[in-house]
Amino acid sequence: MHSKELNTFLDLMRTLFPEEENGVISEKTDVKRLKEWSSLQNMIVVSEIDKVYDVIVSIEDFNSSSNLEELFEKIQSKRN
Amino acid sequence: MAFFVTHNVKLKGVASCVPRQKAMNADLPDFSDSEKEKLISTLGIEARRIAHSDRCASDLCLAAAEKLISDLNWCKEDIDVLVFVSQTPDYILPGSSSRLIDKLGLSSNCIGYDLNQGCAGYVYGLSLISNIMASSGFKKGLLLIGDTITKLISHEDKSLVPLFSDAGTASALEFSENASPSFFNTKTYGKEYESILVKEGAGKANFASGKTISMQMKGMEVFQFSISKVIPVIDELFSLSGIKKEDIGTFVFHQANQLILDTLTSKLKLDKARVPSTLKDFGNTNGASIPLTATLHLPHTKGTVLMCGFGVGLTIAACIVNCDSLVCSELIEL
Numbered sequence: 115m116h117s118k119e120l121n122t123f124l125d126l127m128r129t130l131f132p133e134e135e136n137g138v139i140s141e142k143t144d145v146k147r148l149k150e151w152s153s154l155q156n157m158i159v160v161s162e163i164d165k166v167y168d169v170i171v172s173i174e175d176f177n178s179s180s181n182l183e184e185l186f187e188k189i190q191s192k193r194n
Numbered sequence: 195m196a197f198f199v200t201h202n203v204k205l206k207g208v209a210s211c212v213p214r215q216k217a218m219n220a221d222l223p224d225f226s227d228s229e230k231e232k233l234i235s236t237l238g239i240e241a242r243r244i245a246h247s248d249r250c251a252s253d254l255c256l257a258a259a260e261k262l263i264s265d266l267n268w269c270k271e272d273i274d275v276l277v278f279v280s281q282t283p284d285y286i287l288p289g290s291s292s293r294l295i296d297k298l299g300l301s302s303n304c305i306g307y308d309l310n311q312g313c314a315g316y317v318y319g320l321s322l323i324s325n326i327m328a329s330s331g332f333k334k335g336l337l338l339i340g341d342t343i344t345k346l347i348s349h350e351d352k353s354l355v356p357l358f359s360d361a362g363t364a365s366a367l368e369f370s371e372n373a374s375p376s377f378f379n380t381k382t383y384g385k386e387y388e389s390i391l392v393k394e395g396a397g398k399a400n401f402a403s404g405k406t407i408s409m410q411m412k413g414m415e416v417f418q419f420s421i422s423k424v425i426p427v428i429d430e431l432f433s434l435s436g437i438k439k440e441d442i443g444t445f446v447f448h449q450a451n452q453l454i455l456d457t458l459t460s461k462l463k464l465d466k467a468r469v470p471s472t473l474k475d476f477g478n479t480n481g482a483s484i485p486l487t488a489t490l491h492l493p494h495t496k497g498t499v500l501m502c503g504f505g506v507g508l509t510i511a512a513c514i515v516n517c518d519s520l521v522c523s524e525l526i527e528l
Contacts, residue, residue, distance in 0.1 A: 133228070146488055152229075153353050153413045154236055160418065165460065170422045173414050 207521030211263035238452025254362025274332035313505025315481030359477030363485035449483035
């Protein structure tokens with residue numbers, strides 16, 4: 115079951131990938147494989163996560179996360 | 195810690211020169227319309243300036259210096275020191291400062307320094323020339339900083355082409371016992387030197403390697419560096435100088451891209467009106483971006499300005515300087 119926090123995070127990600135079709139972005143999505151993914155999009159995602167969660171996600175965090183749920187867990191661990 | 199204070203040196207004026215030739219990001223080939231729209235809105239860059247193939251950073255700086263010397267009514271004989279900051283000098287050797295002293299018609303008694311620095315280079319240059327003038331008794335100095343960085347970028351590099359632009363600038367400094375002190379704080383992260391790198395053409399991979407010279411940038415590393423490491427340097431500068439954020443009229447940051455500028459503005463909780471941007475019309479002009487922004491946005495400024503550059507090295511340099519009565523020359527196009 116999704117936590118409320120994870121759902122909020124997924125909603126944020128959906129706003130950052132507006133060209134993806136509804137339902138494409140879920141907790142199992144690897145954003146690095148999305149067609150909209152680029153170095154520019156990576157900057158936008160890092161910036162928004164920093165703005166909302168006050169956490170700067172590293173390149174290692176992205177590379178070692180195979181999906182958004184894992185990325186969110188890393189964000190949460192950095193907040194604690 | 196590299197915090198220090200310089201006394202008795204006043205920033206008197208600033209002038210900038212950009213190439214006449216414009217390149218528009220809306221016209222970029224190999225980008226879809228939606229990619230270009232996102233790129234322009236995120237980077238904040240619509241137009242860039244591209245130097246002619248036979249024009250160097252020193253040419254742009256020379257034009258800016260001539261204009262500034264004229265606007266200040268300075269006598270060239272009185273200029274004791276010239277510092278040239280660039281990563282695109284005329285030659286590997288000699289340094290460009292001696293040639294600039296000659297081209298400007300300055301005295302052979304004028305001492306020249308060449309400094310290889312990039313995005314943080316303006317503050318590095320200010321600190322160097324201020325320290326030299328404060329300790330030597332030199333009365334007048336010129337700080338020239340500029341780059342024709344577009345010549346180091348492959349036309350096929352989709353991540354760098356939309357960002358970078360060329361410019362040259364000149365700043366005038368004068369010894370004055372009434373000058374307010376200037377405060378500097380710098381940090382060096384040399385381990386990250388590969389984050390922005392031009393490998394070819396010097397000692398490690400010279401021309402004999404046969405490789406084309408091109409700049410490489412690890413964009414995400416530089417972005418994360420910028421949004422995580424710059425604010426602590428500024429906070430430390432406030433803490434050690436005793437100057438408060440509220441005492442600063444204008445914050446002139448290196449014009450990396452608008453996303454970074456907005457992030458720094460937000461983290462410092464600043465009104466956007468206090469953080470000028472020249473990105474829309476001039477892009478990222480490397481080390482020249484701070485004085486170019488000062489030229490266009492600091493006329494009629496009174497009081498204290500915080501300047502902060504960050505990037506190549508990787509390095510960060512921030513300073514607080516008084517800009518009362520700063521002469522800002524009209525922008526030159528060459």
